[in-house]
Structures are given as C-alpha cells and as structure tokens.
Amino acid sequence: MPVFLDSTATDFEIAFDALLNAKREDSPDVDDTVAAIIADVRARGDAAVIELTERFDRLSLTPETLAFSPAEIEAECAKVPAVERDALELAAERIRAYHVRQKPDDARWTDPDGATLGWRWTPVSAAGLYVPGGLASYPSSVLMNAIPAQVAGVERLVICAPTPDGKANPLVLLAAKLSGVDTVYRIGGAQAIAALAYGTDTIRPVDKITGPGNAFVAAAKRRVFGKVGIDMIAGPSEILVIADADNDPDWVAVDLLSQAEHDESAQSILVTDDAAFGQAVAAAVEKRLETLERHAIAGASWRDFGAIITVRDLDEAAALSNRVAPEHLELCVADPEALSAKITHAGAIFLGQWTPEAIGDYVGGPNHVLPTARSARFSSGLSVLDFMKRTTLAHMTPAALKAIGPAAETLAISESLEAHGLSVRARLNKLNEAGE
Amino acid sequence: MPVFLDSTATDFEIAFDALLNAKREDSPDVDDTVAAIIADVRARGDAAVIELTERFDRLSLTPETLAFSPAEIEAECAKVPAVERDALELAAERIRAYHVRQKPDDARWTDPDGATLGWRWTPVSAAGLYVPGGLASYPSSVLMNAIPAQVAGVERLVICAPTPDGKANPLVLLAAKLSGVDTVYRIGGAQAIAALAYGTDTIRPVDKITGPGNAFVAAAKRRVFGKVGIDMIAGPSEILVIADADNDPDWVAVDLLSQAEHDESAQSILVTDDAAFGQAVAAAVEKRLETLERHAIAGASWRDFGAIITVRDLDEAAALSNRVAPEHLELCVADPEALSAKITHAGAIFLGQWTPEAIGDYVGGPNHVLPTARSARFSSGLSVLDFMKRTTLAHMTPAALKAIGPAAETLAISESLEAHGLSVRARLNKLNEAGE
Structure with a gap:
C-alpha cells in the first residue's frame, strides 16, 4: 500500500x-572501478575498449567492427515492422517540430555610449549520445537526445550503445538513422564514456556527452565532466x-x-x-x-x-x-x-x-529527458540549448571607451589588477594626446 | 620567454x-577533507560552521553574527570613496542593461493535430553566491553573479564571503547592495558551500550556487551538485x-x-x-x-x-x-x-x-564569468538563463489524442512499457465508445 x-x-x-x-x-559506489576503466582507455585506447567489451558484454570486436557498418544498420532497420517504423517517424517529426522552435536568437545592439554589444549562439562541434543496452534500451530516448543535437546544428553526432551478447535493438538503429546520427558504436559502460571523452585511434573524441545509463555510466560522466560537457545525471x-x-x-x-x-x-x-x-x-x-x-x-x-x-x-x-x-x-x-x-x-x-x-x-513533442530528484527547482529538461553555447560580443569605439573606460580603470585599481587598468589607460592616453 | x-x-x-x-x-586533492567538512555541517549545522570559521578564518562568530547586520553593511559601504562608488554603479547599470536582454521568452502554440504545446521559464527560488576572501575578493564578480540572478527574478539571493581575521571588503558589500542581495554571510570554504546546499538553523538552503573559489570550494561544489545546481568549475x-x-x-x-x-x-x-x-x-x-x-x-x-x-x-x-x-x-x-x-x-x-x-x-555589460580550459567548446558564460529553468507544456484535446495516441501506444509496447500504452489506450477506448 x-x-x-x-x-x-x-x-x-x-x-x-x-x-x-x-x-x-542507493547507487553503488563504483567510482574506483570507473576511474580505473577511464585510465585504462586513456592509456591503451581501442585495445582497452575491446577487452572491456569482451569482458562485460561477451562480445568480440576489432577496431574495424567497433561501429556498425552502413550495411549492418540497413539490415537491422529492415527488421522493424511498418507500424513501428511509422510510429517512430511520427514521433521524430513531432519532436523535431517542437525543438526547432527552441533555436535561440542572436542579438546585437548599440548603446547610447556607442558600444556595440550582443551575443551569438553556435553549436558544439561533436556530440556523443549514450544509449543503454538490454531492457532499458529505448528508441524514444535516441530521438529525444539526437534530435535536439541535430536541430542545434551539431556537425558530428555519434552513439554508443552496448549490444550484450551481440544483440542489437533494430528500433534503436532506426531511431538513430531518423535523427541524423553519423556512427553507432556497439560499446557501453564507463569504457564508452571514456572513449567519447578522450578518443581512441578509432573513436574521435566529442565535446558533449548526453544520455541515460547505469551507475557506471553515471560515475564516468561525472568524472569526464569538464573535459567534455555532460547533461544531467538522471x-x-x-x-x-x-x-x-x-x-x-x-x-x-x-x-x-x-x-x-x-x-x-x-x-x-x-x-x-x-x-x-x-x-x-x-x-x-x-x-x-x-x-x-x-x-x-x-x-x-x-x-x-x-x-x-x-x-x-x-x-x-x-x-x-x-x-x-x-x-x-x-x-x-x-x-x-x-x-x-x-x-x-x-x-x-x-x-x-x-x-x-x-x-x-x-x-x-517536448523532450522526455527531464530533471529528476527535485532538481526541477534549478534545472530544465534537455533542449536544443544543451547542444549550443553563447559567445558574448563587445565592440567599443574610441568615444565609447572614453565614456566608460575610466570606470573600468578605477575598478581595476581597486582590485589591485594594474595591467587591467593599464590596458584601458594606454588607449585613453592616446585619445587624450590626439585631443579627442 | x-x-x-x-x-x-x-x-x-x-x-x-x-x-x-x-x-x-595542479589542483590539490582535497576531496576527503571536503567530504568530512560537508558531513560535519550536515550533522551539526551552525556549530560546525562556526567552529570551522574559527579554525580557518580566525574569526569567532555566533549564529546571530554569521551574517552582516544591515547597520554593519551600511557602515562598510560608507567607507567606499565616491569615485569607486560611481564606477561600481556605472558597472552595475551597464551589466543590468545587458542581462535584461537575456530574459527568455515563453512560447505557446497549437499544432495541426490540435495539441497545444509550449514552454514557460521560471526563476530558481533561492540562489547563493560565493565570493572568495583575501586577494581574489572581487566586487566586480559580485555584480557579475548577482545581477543575472536578480534579473532572472530570484526571490532570495544570499552571499557567502569569508572575512579572514574579520577583515571585510567594503566594495564587496557595496556591490552586494547594488545588486539586490538579501543577506551576506561572513563564512567561506567548503563549510559555506555545505551550509548553502543543506541549510543550518540559521542559514536557509538555496537551490543554486554560483561563484568562484579555491580548491576546497570547487570540490565542495562538485560534491553538492545534484542536491543543488552549480555553475561551472572555473x-x-x-x-x-x-x-x-x-x-x-x-x-x-x-x-x-x-x-x-x-x-x-x-x-x-x-x-x-x-x-x-x-x-x-x-x-x-x-x-x-x-x-x-x-x-x-x-x-x-x-x-x-x-x-x-x-x-x-x-x-x-x-x-x-x-x-x-x-x-x-x-x-x-x-x-x-x-x-x-x-x-x-x-x-x-x-x-x-x-x-x-x-x-x-x-x-x-556582458558577463565576465566565462568558460575556461577549452570548455567554450561546449559551454557558455554565466547568464540570466543559469538562474531560470524551463517547464515544458503539453495539452491534448480528444481529437489530438486520437491522432497521435496510437503511435505512442505502439512505441510503448515496443519498449515493453505496458502501463504507458494502457494510459493512452484507456482514453482512446472511451473515445471509441463515444463514437468520437
């Protein structure tokens, strides 16, 4: 009850x-194990990934078979019955239509002092999506992670999806195909996260890793955070x-x-x-x-x-x-x-x-990757913004620098950052010399 | 050279x-020390914070003196020379004018199937800003952290700023006052982060913690991440x-x-x-x-x-x-x-x-809290968005559910999530019974 x-x-x-x-x-404390796996992948690259996949997923791979080939993906996709394919296509279309509206606007304006200010959004260059194997291998999660990345304009989009005993989920591969994923690696666990973060000879590193996973995956994501961006830990x-x-x-x-x-x-x-x-x-x-x-x-x-x-x-x-x-x-x-x-x-x-x-x-249409454990107090579901970043812009004219530069110099001196102040002063002196 | x-x-x-x-x-490994401090603050609250402040900052506090009183703040602010006050006010005004433009828009629309979709942004309820003591105690950082929070609409905004040997920085307190900060606690280190995350009898917990700090502060922020939101580790x-x-x-x-x-x-x-x-x-x-x-x-x-x-x-x-x-x-x-x-x-x-x-x-005007260590590949500077979160909205009509519900049911069944499918099916059956 x-x-x-x-x-x-x-x-x-x-x-x-x-x-x-x-x-x-009660998350098991797997942090030491995960640290060792990450160190191993950083040191030995593909060889470590292949050994760990053999051990945990009972699957023998080579550098050449780490990723599904295009023919393998086609063959798996062909297994999906029409009714499921149609449903997945409808889902992809609706998720895309929702997320396209999230694309943020750039901004640019000139203020009364003559300073032009603004910002510009750009996509991350490469993203890696983790898709769990076994029971929790959800094609819907592939769409929910990959489509926002695709809409953001991410150039290179890869998936790591373990296939224990070599068993692939055709719907996961179809979902990957529908959402513009370039490559699907059949690897999982902390070794997959390490490979995505640090790269191996075969697997190029990415800038951002998202997607759900077990305790090992979650611990690995926490560890590589900073080297790459991650989404929330669900x-x-x-x-x-x-x-x-x-x-x-x-x-x-x-x-x-x-x-x-x-x-x-x-x-x-x-x-x-x-x-x-x-x-x-x-x-x-x-x-x-x-x-x-x-x-x-x-x-x-x-x-x-x-x-x-x-x-x-x-x-x-x-x-x-x-x-x-x-x-x-x-x-x-x-x-x-x-x-x-x-x-x-x-x-x-x-x-x-x-x-x-x-x-x-x-x-x-909205994303199903959402903040859990009361974290909606301070965080949001996955969105296009998670695959973009904002660069701020500032462009001073001599007049603008003359108007606001002295205040910057004052604050720099008050913070004992002399060179900060001098970088403004050198320019103001030039303007004064020129009588401007 | x-x-x-x-x-x-x-x-x-x-x-x-x-x-x-x-x-x-080379960040020193202070993780064990920090874990112990956090556990101590969670267990003993104010008493732990006061003891640790005595030990690290050589400052004796009581629950009543953990925060600066309004009179103390006024007295410190009065020490700031007019030229510095004017500079800080100009900075605050320009930073506010820039960040006001970052306030995101809500969205709402009805799609061809009759589903009304959208999202809504809301501020976090309470934010805590960390301001280092000593040499790196920068009033400009107070403005850069507090003003975006204030613009976001954060209801309760507090600062933790250690005052080693009781020495306060008047400019920090003036910056806090200019940017709508409610309370300034004279505590620092991992104990301050723990108090902000978990609360004590005197210090109410917050939902988001931002601001720079030393290795202890950074490690503490990593540890409380999830319980509260944090900004990047600079x-x-x-x-x-x-x-x-x-x-x-x-x-x-x-x-x-x-x-x-x-x-x-x-x-x-x-x-x-x-x-x-x-x-x-x-x-x-x-x-x-x-x-x-x-x-x-x-x-x-x-x-x-x-x-x-x-x-x-x-x-x-x-x-x-x-x-x-x-x-x-x-x-x-x-x-x-x-x-x-x-x-x-x-x-x-x-x-x-x-x-x-x-x-x-x-x-x-733009924020000076920016991504370091090559993380501009995947992250952005601090902004108003860091103090807000987005709730997605979906509102189906019977007709919309009829149009897209069957696809949801199909995908639920393919993922072996029967109750998901049944929650759609129960409603579709009702519509079918009613001949709609």
Whole structure:
C-alpha cells in the first residue's frame, strides 16, 4: 500500500517532509572501478575498449567492427515492422517540430555610449549520445537526445550503445538513422564514456556527452565532466498527478503506474481535493496491478514510494507540488491552465485529463529527458540549448571607451589588477594626446 | 620567454598540440577533507560552521553574527570613496542593461493535430553566491553573479564571503547592495558551500550556487551538485589576441598581461600574421613587466604558458583560435566583424583595438564569468538563463489524442512499457465508445 496523507492532519508536515526526503536510490559506489576503466582507455585506447567489451558484454570486436557498418544498420532497420517504423517517424517529426522552435536568437545592439554589444549562439562541434543496452534500451530516448543535437546544428553526432551478447535493438538503429546520427558504436559502460571523452585511434573524441545509463555510466560522466560537457545525471522517474473528483480513477491509476513500472525506485504521487476519489484511485491501481506485465516492479515502486495526498483545495495542491518539484506533473482538473499558472517548479506539465504523461514520452513533442530528484527547482529538461553555447560580443569605439573606460580603470585599481587598468589607460592616453 | 611558434614550421602541429594540452593547474586533492567538512555541517549545522570559521578564518562568530547586520553593511559601504562608488554603479547599470536582454521568452502554440504545446521559464527560488576572501575578493564578480540572478527574478539571493581575521571588503558589500542581495554571510570554504546546499538553523538552503573559489570550494561544489545546481568549475584565466601589424605593440602587450597578472597558471596567447609584430609585442611585454606591480605572477604566467604564434593569414588565425576555444578573444584587426564570423568557439569576443578585454571585466555589460580550459567548446558564460529553468507544456484535446495516441501506444509496447500504452489506450477506448 502507498502512504495516505491528509494535509489537515496535525502530523502532515512531518509526514510530507519524510516523503520529500525519502532516499529512493542507493547507487553503488563504483567510482574506483570507473576511474580505473577511464585510465585504462586513456592509456591503451581501442585495445582497452575491446577487452572491456569482451569482458562485460561477451562480445568480440576489432577496431574495424567497433561501429556498425552502413550495411549492418540497413539490415537491422529492415527488421522493424511498418507500424513501428511509422510510429517512430511520427514521433521524430513531432519532436523535431517542437525543438526547432527552441533555436535561440542572436542579438546585437548599440548603446547610447556607442558600444556595440550582443551575443551569438553556435553549436558544439561533436556530440556523443549514450544509449543503454538490454531492457532499458529505448528508441524514444535516441530521438529525444539526437534530435535536439541535430536541430542545434551539431556537425558530428555519434552513439554508443552496448549490444550484450551481440544483440542489437533494430528500433534503436532506426531511431538513430531518423535523427541524423553519423556512427553507432556497439560499446557501453564507463569504457564508452571514456572513449567519447578522450578518443581512441578509432573513436574521435566529442565535446558533449548526453544520455541515460547505469551507475557506471553515471560515475564516468561525472568524472569526464569538464573535459567534455555532460547533461544531467538522471535519477529514477517521478510523476505527480493533481486530480479533482471529476476524473476516471482508472485513468489516473494507469498514469501513476506508467511511472511506477519504470523502476522500483520510481515515485508516483496523487494529490486530490477529494479523499473518496483518492481511495477509488488506490483501488484502481490494485486492480490494474493484478494483470500488469511489470507488476513486480510497479507494485514495489507503488508500495514503497507511492503516495495519495488529500488537500483542502487546488491552491494547496499547487503549493505542495512546488515543494516536490516533480519531473512530470499532470493537471487533471477542470481548468488546468489556471492551475498551471500557479506551478513554479516542474520538469514538464501535462494539462487536462486527455494528456496522459506517456504522450510526452513519445509523440507529444517536448523532450522526455527531464530533471529528476527535485532538481526541477534549478534545472530544465534537455533542449536544443544543451547542444549550443553563447559567445558574448563587445565592440567599443574610441568615444565609447572614453565614456566608460575610466570606470573600468578605477575598478581595476581597486582590485589591485594594474595591467587591467593599464590596458584601458594606454588607449585613453592616446585619445587624450590626439585631443579627442 | 614565451614559446614562439610558426604555423609554417614542420613541427608546428606537435608544438601546437603541446600548447593545447599543457597542464596548467595542479589542483590539490582535497576531496576527503571536503567530504568530512560537508558531513560535519550536515550533522551539526551552525556549530560546525562556526567552529570551522574559527579554525580557518580566525574569526569567532555566533549564529546571530554569521551574517552582516544591515547597520554593519551600511557602515562598510560608507567607507567606499565616491569615485569607486560611481564606477561600481556605472558597472552595475551597464551589466543590468545587458542581462535584461537575456530574459527568455515563453512560447505557446497549437499544432495541426490540435495539441497545444509550449514552454514557460521560471526563476530558481533561492540562489547563493560565493565570493572568495583575501586577494581574489572581487566586487566586480559580485555584480557579475548577482545581477543575472536578480534579473532572472530570484526571490532570495544570499552571499557567502569569508572575512579572514574579520577583515571585510567594503566594495564587496557595496556591490552586494547594488545588486539586490538579501543577506551576506561572513563564512567561506567548503563549510559555506555545505551550509548553502543543506541549510543550518540559521542559514536557509538555496537551490543554486554560483561563484568562484579555491580548491576546497570547487570540490565542495562538485560534491553538492545534484542536491543543488552549480555553475561551472572555473579554471585559470586565458586570453587569445589575434592582431595584425597595424596595432600598437604596447596595447597588445598590456592586454596579454592583464590575463597573466591574474594567476601564474593563466595563459596569454598572441596570434599574428606578422612575425616582426610578434617580436615587437614580446619586447613590449618585457618592458611592461619591469614596472608591473604583479610582475612576479604575470612574468611566471607569460614565461611558462605564454605563446606568440605567427600564421600565414587571418583565416588560419581563426582556425587555430577555434581549436583553443579561448575564454577571452580579442580581434585587433582591420575588419573584426568579418573575422568574428569565422569564430566558432570562444567565451567572449572583443572586437577591434579599442576594446581591451578589461572593459569586459568591469563595465562592458556582458558577463565576465566565462568558460575556461577549452570548455567554450561546449559551454557558455554565466547568464540570466543559469538562474531560470524551463517547464515544458503539453495539452491534448480528444481529437489530438486520437491522432497521435496510437503511435505512442505502439512505441510503448515496443519498449515493453505496458502501463504507458494502457494510459493512452484507456482514453482512446472511451473515445471509441463515444463514437468520437
């Protein structure tokens, strides 16, 4: 059973804090192992990657077979049934249409002192996307990582996707093809991250690495951060549903289970202004769990981390949700737009009862790589901006330098940075000599 | 003497790679110490912070005196001479005017399937800015960190600034006041970062921590990353100047020295298409070093990491600069705008010989917190966006769900995520029953 909370109860704050701070994931400490793997790949390059792939994925590769050949990719893609291909194409098209709108604008202006200022956005040159192998090998994640990079204008886009025992996922390769990926390496783990960050004879280094992975991949990404850019380190998935009584309890139940089925550490929370509706959803969850394929995982997540919270009104629901800062937030209420305006922290909002969260995982358009573990307080989902960077621009005229240079000189001297001041003074002296 | 390179030399690639990969900083490994300090602050809160401040800063505090009182701040600010106050106010005004333009736009649209999509930006609720004590206590950095946060709309803005032996920097407090900072704590080091991330009885936790610091501060920021957001981990400063022969060698020399004087690990590089001009700049640097206050630091940086590179033409200069991805790039050439268009990786560009880099450190307007150590390949300077986050929005109608829901269901099933598919199917069944 999930925990049932009532915001009018005297011990509510204590119970809600316990929910907020529940430790859901015990990451194994693999940092030493990962450090050794990275050092090995830096020292021995391809040879190390090949040995580690043999050991962890039971797969024998050579430098020539580290990447899928174009013919292999075609052969794998051909295995995808038409209905799945069509679905993936629709998803790719909608994700692209959404992300194209994220392309940022350059800016340029001249201020009253005559200084021309601005900024310019440029793409990173090369990005590497990690795609886990096995059960968590999701073609939708390939689209969600690769399409923003492609839209950003990244020149070289590669994937590392381990194929344990040589088993590839045709949908992953099709998704890669649909989103402009140049090369797919069949390697994984910390060795793949090390190869992407530092390069080997066969694998050219990239500037940015994104994509989910297990504890080894996460630790490796943390370690190479600084040498290359990385995206966030994703934790287990979460959903918070705010629903009034005018909803089908079964719909809300499957929505809660759609996060719970990801992972035993996932968290699903219902906040409702109607206690009886909360009970009805709890019953509907139990009923759905009876037949759900992943009932063991979803059941454990719901039992250990699920919660149903009854609140006085929707304003209180919004305030509690803001304290959670959920990755996914569904607003199943009569006026979802009005409630949405009260939400200050959430990765993604799904408005109204016709917008199940799963739409956003695949075909809605917005990215499904979203901040977990309350990090929506300070971070955003993956976007085109993650594959671009901004260069600031400043262009002074002699008149502009004369107007603002003395203040720079004053501050430089106050900070004991004499050469900073002299670099301004040398030019101002020239202007003074010239009588300008 | 700096290294002299010539792009036409046969060993140029080897020498340039060595320059690119020179290890300029040996950060001491303070990770274990920092982990212990963080654990101590989490366990004992204020008491730990006070004890550590006594030990490291030789300053006795109580919970009541952890922060400067409003009267203390006023008293310190009153010590600032009018000329410095005016300079700081001009800087604040110009930095604000630049950063206001960075405020991102929300978006909302309805697509042909009837789905309403978009995103909305919101500020982080609370930010903490770290300001080093002692020599590197720069009021300009307070402005550069606090003003973007203030422009973003951050509700609560606090500073941690150690005051070794109780010595405060009046300009730092004035800068804090000018940029809307609510509270200034006189604490520093890993203990300050831990207090900002986890909170104590006196210090409320924040959501984002930015600002430069020593090895202990940097290690602490790495450790609390995830619990809170952080900015980049800054390395030693760098400048690359591309200059043709039509420049005053002395101006270029002081510009190079204005980075070199920051730190013995700083790096200053001149790229020129005229070897004689390069020699003239080298001579001008030596002359300026004779009298420079910080000649020991600047001289060591120039000797160990400085470089003068002669190239065939400005196109080659741009290509080499892009491989360096410098933090600061000056374009002292006849047509800086044309050359700027060829730059793909740089933190900030200063166009033309009337724009010394130091203008950008203080009063230009753009931020001076910029990506170091070649990270301009994948990251940007500090901006308003660093204190905001984006929530994506999706609102389906029944018709939109009917149009795109089946593809989501197909992909969910292909990923073995049954509940994801069921959350769509339950709604589609309802529409089918209703004959819609």
